[in-house]
Amino acid sequence: MGKIRSVVSALLILLSFSCWANMLQEKKTSFENLCELSVVDPHVLLSKADTLDVHSALPFYQIEMLRACAYRSLSMRSLVFYHAHHALEAVGIDKDPDTKAYVYMLLVESAVLLNHLDIGTKYIAEGVSYARMSKNILLEANMIQMESTILRKLGQTAKSYTRMQDAIRMLAKSNQPEALLLMSHIYGYLMSFYIEDLRYNDAWQLGKKRSVFIDKMEKEKQNINVSWIDNQKGYLYSKMALLSEIRKQSKLAEEYCKMFYRTNFSKSNMGVFEINNYLLLRGDFRQVLQNNDIRFQLNNTDTLGTDYLNALYQNSKAYKGLGDYEKAYYLLEKINNVRKTLRIGEYKQKVQQMRESNQKMENEMLAHEISFKIKLRNYFIVGLLVLLIVGGAFVYYILRKKKTISFQKRQIVSLVTELTNLKEEEEEIHRTEFGKDPNGVPSATQVKLPAEEAPITSDHILPDEEIPYENLRDKILFDDFDRKVRVEKIYLQYQFDHDDYALLMGVNHNRFARIMKNYGGGNLTHYLNDLRLEYSVFLLREHPELSNMEVAKKCALPKLSIFCRLFKERFGVNPTVFRQEALSKK
Template identity: 25%
Template sequence: MRHVILILFWGLTTTIQATTPSVSTDSIHTLKHVLKIHLSYPDSALRLLDTMEETNTAPLFLLQAQRAMLYGSHNKHHLVINYGQKALQHDSLQACPKYYLQTLTCCVEAYRKLNEHHQAIHLLEKGLAFARAQKNPTVEANFLFTAGQTYYQLNKKKEANQYFQKAIRLGEEGSYKLKPYLSYFYGEIFSILFDEGKYQEALEYCDKREKLIQQMSSFKQIPIGYIDQQYAYLYSKKACVLSRLNRKAEAATYYHKFKQTRFSHTPQGQESILVYWMEIGQYDSVIQFCQQQKPHDTITSDYAQQLTIQAKAHEGKKEYKRALEYQKRLTAINDSLNKKNIEEEMAELATIYQLKEKENEIQQQHEQIQKTIIIRNLLAGAFGLVCLLLWMAWHHLRTIQKKNRLMANSINTVLDCEQKIETLEKETSFTQEKEEAEETSVETDSHLFKRMEQIIKEEKLFLNPDLNRQDILNRLPIDKNRFAKIMQENSQTTLPQYLSNLRIKYAINQLKEHPNYTIQAIADESGFSNLRSFQRIFKAKTGMTPSEYKTAIEQTISEK
């Protein structure tokens, strides 16, 4: 999908200049400058975007789109979706076609990386409709092919093939500008067929690609270096598939053609021939190539791929001990990669959580300002006092309803983030806690609290309105004098407050899942001793009563 993003960057500078307020030509506070530095200096680019948002240097939706693109370049998929979806909600974004398509592309890529393929398909359908309306066959073809890849990942091969063929048909019927993308399509379909063991069909796509490259070589607009690269890729793939078809002599001929290309002498070119070397038993060449590559960071998927290739090469040489050594290193790298990915995802979710909190705070400040203005207007004139009071009552009701809907959505978002963070924390901290517990016979206060919290949540003890301290002490090796200290240090609350928090969260979920339940039924099911206590605590925690929250949720659903 990255090649689609590169397409959209062409001419993006013109779009930026046409849609942003006029500023000094040497100013760094421009989207053009941010676009220029966002890959090399992402932190500086983010600070510039913050300043531009504070000073209203550019429209907010363009800044949000730029943030989505920036985070997409650094694989922060949750943040891409957070800002990209906000930008897409602005109708004005469609007035900037390149920005709109770029934002769609970034969000599609993020959803695919997060395995949320149905969301990706929904955005691809919007992108296809827009590309057709804009009469942009290049973007349309790429969106069609990406849709095919997404359906293929969902194991819907029939639908995937339909989209693949539509994309190919556009490429075959289009101008020279579409031919490089058509070559890419042929190559990707070859890889799919090759992996499925459909070697004869894969060979047919190689033949199509060879004819296409011959055609492209006659176009003066296409660089010679690109043609050389395409021939190198083609020859390496064709040598592999011919070898699998046991047509060894023909495979050797295409391997010889591959070596005659300039691209074959580059690291990328040599990497493309590794599969063929494995096919013909040139394991030493494979091992030598991998050892010559010196990664800047060993905790990467590229380095893990190198280890996999070297392990297979040593297996081919029947050097099973060496192969096992590489497999062990690969296992360690994969464990580190998983841990690194979890930590990065936790950091992203924490950032989104903080952004939501900040947005809530700004909203509350805005509402406070609105109330202040209303009060000042009331004091400004007595003549229209009655009319003004009537207007205030109406406006206040609307404001409360809007606030309740916003607060309900915010509460739901915060709870979702807390659940995701809690899940990720369990995954990363379980092993460490187990090792620390084995090293000492005396459990720390933190361990005891986590054990207590696990028992209360998993067994839903908090739903018992009569649950007290002694019930918990009976389950854990804690004396009553130490219990209060553990609660205060680890939750900053007392046991009744802690249980009330859990009951409120449970009640919120029940209100969402069972809209037909009465408030009394929710209170009873959530572990509250009486309705009055439930309403008082709910109001203190959320800023609204259970009935107001229920109404806000119903209004939000009806608006959708």
């Protein structure tokens, strides 16, 4: 039993949900049918709207939209704007994006046709914003098309055409069935622009293209109401009849006229007005007057609207064609007064637009200036940071380099000091054991050198290498000479010349030069300078109170610049630094 009750309950819930969904579908279908009624019989729709309002059968915003649609078909633009405005402000419309989008279209169209361009511009901006938020391409394209109409009214024809093409390109990207209908609608506006600008060939070609769109909507049986397609046919055939007559194709014009009268649109309040331009060109003036009388109740209509002005102009031409010049003149005067009023309004609007444009330019310039200053500040900050980083890296490199150089200098001083100590120890050994060479080679006092032609004995050969007799003799002579010069500090005798040192070695000038080249570091000057620099190290280390000049004189290097240069070339640091490092080690 429990399972049976559960199944019955589930079936009841499904049945209730199905009924509720069907009611919503019927309600939606009913609303759509009422919208179609605005084209077929707007007076009946107004009556039904009042009944629905009394019984609250539909949301208030939908009822107001129905009224706006009905008044649109009756060309009563002020009432269209009034009810569309009420619909937009009604509760619940935000939950119905399709209805809200159509209300925006009604508001903008009625405002523009009433020549309230400032209000129209305001609602266009709102409409575009809402279209982008709700991703409604159709609404955005319609708003751009109405913007094009406003630009045309303000005399910006080229920009008007550009915006119209923008709307067409936008619709071409859409796959929605309604896009074809709106494309045909925009083509109708563009055809009117071409006809006003006497671009009849462009209008004719566009009409052919529009005809293809309408045929496509019919053949593919898109989800578009038949009455809307009928409207588009009516608008197209009326304009094609006019263009055919202008092109001197009267028979074709009559064919288009017959096609126009076969549409339901031709019997509507709006339809009777659309064929008037063709009738004027054909000379059927009385029919023009009759059509305008049907469409307008001249004592109760929008006396500043575009539709009303067009009707007055058509009637004036019709009276002129009938020879009633007085009525024609009266209507022209009336048109001039209305246009004068509109010009004053347009002038005020243009002044306001100029002010807004100037304000916008000032704001843009201010924004550009602020942006430029911000960029300049950012560039300055980045540059300063880069400079600080580079400067910091450079300072770090200098300090690191300075530290490295200081360490190298200390090492150099330490090595030089160690080398000097070794030299001193070697000299001390030479003093105590004067007759013995530290390398194991006998001195000149120990070995009596035989004649040059005598053979070399084993006692004359160095332990680690084989030396010819002549070279051994030169080496012994240099070692004896070197000991004498070092021990007796002969290298400090600045007045000694080359010959004096050759005599001290006991050889002639040429042989002395050869011996010094082989064993003395290249030449006598280099040999003596090395000894003098070694002695200067001793003085700098043991007698720091002496100045560099005094050290140079004591080392037989009387020119300070020569002394400093030779010292740095030999030890890698100048005498002053060496003295400081030597003192720091003590």
